[in-house]
Amino acid sequence: MVDRSDDASCLLGLAGLAVERVVLTVLGMKIVQVVTDDPDAARCPSCQVCSTSGKDWVLTRPRDLPCGGEFLVVQWRKRRWRCRTEDCPRGSFTEQVAQVPAGMRTTTRLRAALAVAVEDGRDQSEVAAAHRVSWPTVQRAVVARGAAELVEPEPVRVLGMDETRFGRPRWLPDGVHADGRIRWVRTDPWETGFVDITGEQSLLGQVDGRTSAAVQAWLAARSPEFRAGIEVVVIDPHAGYAAAVRAALPDAAIAVDHFHLIMLANKAVTAVRQRVTRDLLGRRGRKIDPAWANRRLLLRGRERLSQAALARMWNGCVDHDPSGQILSAWIAKEELRALCATAARGGHPGEIRDRLYAFYQWSADAQIPELTTLAETIETWWPAIEVFLATGLTNARTEGTNRLIKQVKRAACGFRNRENYRRRVRLHCTRRIRRLSARNPTVPA
Incomplete structure (x- = not known):
């Protein structure tokens, strides 16, 4: 085995470090022994002067990403240097490279991978177990990424x-x-x-x-x-x-x-159906009751109903509700949907006015408490609804x-x-x- 393999260093991909040798243990674990291959690693962090006075050696084992699908044990034998600059407050320092800063037990790319995995939606405990690190290590990586990436929002329209x-x-x-x-x-x-x-x-x-x-x-x-x-x-x-x-x-x-406006209309239809059923039968609806059996069809848009489904829903409500209140509520809901649909066609003021008048007129003529409440809600929020109809913003x-x-x-x-x-x-x-x-x-x- 050669003392230093440039191919192995390229494969490992830790800039500033060179692979000296790879040892395979009896347990099948690969120990990658690396040495410093960056002249700037001997530069003092405080005064930026390269030192030539060695103090001692330190063996560190920074955690790194898997290589070839296997976890490696990286051993870095690095030098501790003395700083001989007179006005420098730092007496000594250890070598460091961009991927393994001083005092860090994990590589920069491992911490980045931990943060990316978490921001992709994975649980931190799961990420920690997958990369064989502790939960606090993952948490520190996420906090650091948030501090670097999450800036104050820019102005929005x-x-x-x-x-x-x-x-x-x-x-x-x-x-x-x-x-x-x-x-x-x-x-x-x-x-x-x-x-x-x-x-x-x-x-x-x-x-x-x-x-x-x-x-x-x-x-x-x-x-x-x-x-x-x-x-x-x-x-x-x-x-x-x-x-x-x-x-x-x-x-x-x-x-x-507009989604919430249609939701209010659907709630009004449901409230009318439930009230009419209680008034007529003295109980809640059951699957033998046409109004209850067609409750989903009542909440579906008219254009989404087939002719057979529309006929089944319509005839069932006519037979079950002689007062016609359920169908009146359904028609009011469709009138409100037609009003909201004008936004997709550009929100022409004349069309909006006609559809709004049709909704108000139908709700007033029906004299149903739930529709009166719905119409009052639309009237209360009309300035904001009009902005939606004009802009189409949702x-x-x-x-x-x-x-x-x-x-x-x-x-x-x-x-x-x-x-x-x-x-x-x-x-x-x-x-x-x-x-x-x-x-x-x-x-x-």
Whole structure:
């Protein structure tokens, strides 16, 4: 065996280190003995002067990535040097290279691989076991990558907001009753996420809670340029979010996501069906009841129903509900869907006006309490709905980000530390654009 193999050094790929020999133990483990092959390794970290005064030798075993599918034991016999510069505060130092800095027991590329595996959605314990390192080692790699990669968000034109659960609801003590019993209150641990709707930044950040004060605090922490650049904020029909936007971003328009409007209409149809069934039969619906059997068809769009399915649903409701309230609620839902569909055709004001009048007229003539409530909700949120119809902006990207957030939480089996949670979530949600920017510097991160 030769003393030093350039081919082996190239295969190992640790810049600044050269393979001296490879030893195969009786247990089948490969020990790769390396030596320093970088003249700058003898340079003092403080004064940057190369030392020529050796002090002693140190044997270190930095953990590295597998090579050829096998884990190797890397042994680096490095020199400790004396610094002879008079005004240098450092008396001695050990050799270091870019892949193995001083004091590190893992290589730089191993720590990068650990962080990449975690930000791809894998559990940290699983990553630690796969790479034969400890959980704290993986955690430090993730923290370092988050500090280097997760920067303050750039200004956005359209901001999306939505909430996700951080954990399960809990009951906490809140004082005592007059008779001495403990008063319990339910707390829901929510997290509000902020997403770049039209840009490529994905998740911009998260804040604890879904109150107006929490949203205002997050917006206040951003730069004036960030707040001034927001033209439209897309939200669910949530009064707290709307109040926060009006207070913190007075010049921004509010758009309501149409998915939640259709969801409110579907809830109204379900409420009417359940009430009519109870009034007629004095019980809940059963599968022998036509209205209950067609409950899924009532929530499906008209264009998605075949002629046979439409006839079955229509005739079943006519036979089951002599008052016609269920079909009236279904028609009102379809009128609202037709109103929302005008956004896909450019949101012409005349068409919007006609569809809105048709929805209001039908809801008023039906004289059904659930439809009256639905129409009042549409009237309350109409300025924000009109912005959606004119711009076509939705919270679809925010909902997609929520799916990624839930994916990270499932992989980790939940979180207890919110700081670690937000770091992991944002690393996962922004990984695609960050890697694309690293490969192509012309793409903004």
